[in-house]
Amino acid sequence: DRLDDSERALIARREKVLGPAYRLFYEKPLHLVRGEGVFLYDVAGEKYLDAYNNVASLGHCHPRVVEAITKQTAILNTHTRYLHEGIVDYAETLTETFPDTLSQAMFTCTGSEANDLAVRIARFVTGGTGIIATELAYHGLTSAVAEFSPSLGESVTLGPHVRTVPSPDAYRNSPEEVMEKFGRDVCAAIADLKRHGIKPAMLVTDTIFSSDGIFAGPKGFLKPAVDAIHEAGGLFVADEVQPGFGRTGETMWGFERHGVSPDMVTIGKPMGNGYPMAGIVLRPEIIAEFGPRARYFNTFGGNPVAAAAGKAVLDAIRIDGLQHNALDVGRYLMDGLMSLSHTAIGDVRGSGLFIGVEIVSDTATKRPDAALTTRIVNGLRERRILISASGPNANILKIRPPLVFAREHADMLLSALDDVLNTA
Numbered sequence: 001d002r003l004d005d006s007e008r009a010l011i012a013r014r015e016k017v018l019g020p021a022y023r024l025f026y027e028k029p030l031h032l033v034r035g036e037g038v039f040l041y042d043v044a045g046e047k048y049l050d051a052y053n054n055v056a057s058l059g060h061c062h063p064r065v066v067e068a069i070t071k072q073t074a075i076l077n078t079h080t081r082y083l084h085e086g087i088v089d090y091a092e093t094l095t096e097t098f099p100d101t102l103s104q105a106m107f108t109c110t111g112s113e114a115n116d117l118a119v120r121i122a123r124f125v126t127g128g129t130g131i132i133a134t135e136l137a138y139h140g141l142t143s144a145v146a147e148f149s150p151s152l153g154e155s156v157t158l159g160p161h162v163r164t165v166p167s168p169d170a171y172r173n174s175p176e177e178v179m180e181k182f183g184r185d186v187c188a189a190i191a192d193l194k195r196h197g198i199k200p201a202m203l204v205t206d207t208i209f210s211s212d213g214i215f216a217g218p219k220g221f222l223k224p225a226v227d228a229i230h231e232a233g234g235l236f237v238a239d240e241v242q243p244g245f246g247r248t249g250e251t252m253w254g255f256e257r258h259g260v261s262p263d264m265v266t267i268g269k270p271m272g273n274g275y276p277m278a279g280i281v282l283r284p285e286i287i288a289e290f291g292p293r294a295r296y297f298n299t300f301g302g303n304p305v306a307a308a309a310g311k312a313v314l315d316a317i318r319i320d321g322l323q324h325n326a327l328d329v330g331r332y333l334m335d336g337l338m339s340l341s342h343t344a345i346g347d348v349r350g351s352g353l354f355i356g357v358e359i360v361s362d363t364a365t366k367r368p369d370a371a372l373t374t375r376i377v378n379g380l381r382e383r384r385i386l387i388s389a390s391g392p393n394a395n396i397l398k399i400r401p402p403l404v405f406a407r408e409h410a411d412m413l414l415s416a417l418d419d420v421l422n423t424a
């Protein structure tokens with residue numbers, strides 16, 4: 001499976017014109033030309049099982065979304081300063097999926113912009129500047145958001161107003177410890193901000209802790225942390241860009257699994273099943289003063305085509321029962337992963353169709369095995385199955401298929417993984 005001349009030529013053209021910031025997945029990059037449901041097809045017509053893409057949550061090129069986008073594109077696409085039913089219908093349908101307290105929505109095009117706006121609002125509302133995030137969080141790429149996205153590594157300096165807390169690692173700590181420790185760590189971060197004369201503005205977490213290494217439980221460990229930031233006069237922002245829209249199976253939104261009430265929820269990725277859209281759902285009190293003063297406008301965010309795409313996504317999740325499917329197939333897949341009694345599998349964790357598998361060289365010492373993880377990811381790619389890896393040591397298999405994944409697809413993944421583990 002070596003690169004052919006045309007692939008080498010395309011890679012060279014790409015590097016010449018896109019420059020060095022653009023990276024490709026895999027030792028042998030994929031050249032995809034088409035997608036349908038849970039499958040992707042390369043230029044040679046080979047079919048790949050997509051167990052990684054959390055944007056095309058309904059499956060690639062879902063007909064309902066394609067139709068909604070093409071239909072609305074042919075009629076009207078302007079912005080949010082004209083009266084239009086689309087954005088209102090969509091915002092009503094969207095906010096209905098949230099607890100009653102979260103009843104207003106604002107729209108952006110990317111998750112980064114949503115988190116950027118959340119920071120501005122939090123600072124305005126609280127009068128503080130301090131931000132608490134997890135040790136390996138990713139919240140986006142704007143200058144303000146990169147300052148609290150430590151997973152960007154040394155290329156970005158964390159803001160002087162930013163404090164990080166350790167990931168809620170229930171593999172290396174007991175669940176009881178995590179339950180108690182996460183809140184305690186957030187309290188310590190709040191105290192440290194105050195000691196430096198910085199008033200806390202917000203605690204922000206991805207509620208499934210994807211880039212930290214996927215930490216789904218124990219359910220409820222967020223509660224003491226959220227209580228602490230509220231007591232300190234700050235807001236809690238739930239970043240649902242990855243876990244949201246039913247992926248975690250048990251609930252539509254990841255924060256609901258923890259029984260907490262966010263002040264703002266940022267959403268994105270699967271929101272338009274590939275059409276770029278994102279936003280914030282918030283408590284109306286939060287925006288009451290900021291809103292009239294802010295002159296907030298986003299040229300593309302919430303336009304009629306975005307609203308049509310978003311509505312089609314929510315309809316499909318409901319009509320096709322995708323949250324339930326995520327729960328059902330997710331459990332089946334997790335059970336299957338746990339029964340792969342291979343010595344390299346240290347931990348299987350997750351919720352719904354958001355699953356992490358920790359690869360270790362020794363289950364007793366729990367030492368991460370990044371090299372084996374890379375071989376597994378590439379070995380699966382050779383068997384035409386797509387996943388990736390995450391975590392501080394790049395040793396956690398990240399399995400995040402479209403929500404239309406069926407048991408037969410889980411079986412394909414399980415048998416290929418078993419095969420790879422026995423040969424890698």
Ligand code: PMP
Binds near residue numbers: 109239278
């Ligand atoms: N928050 C989280 C948790 C994310 O995973 C991402 C994207 N990986 C973002 C925010 C930023 O979203 P976007 O790439 O749309 O700006």
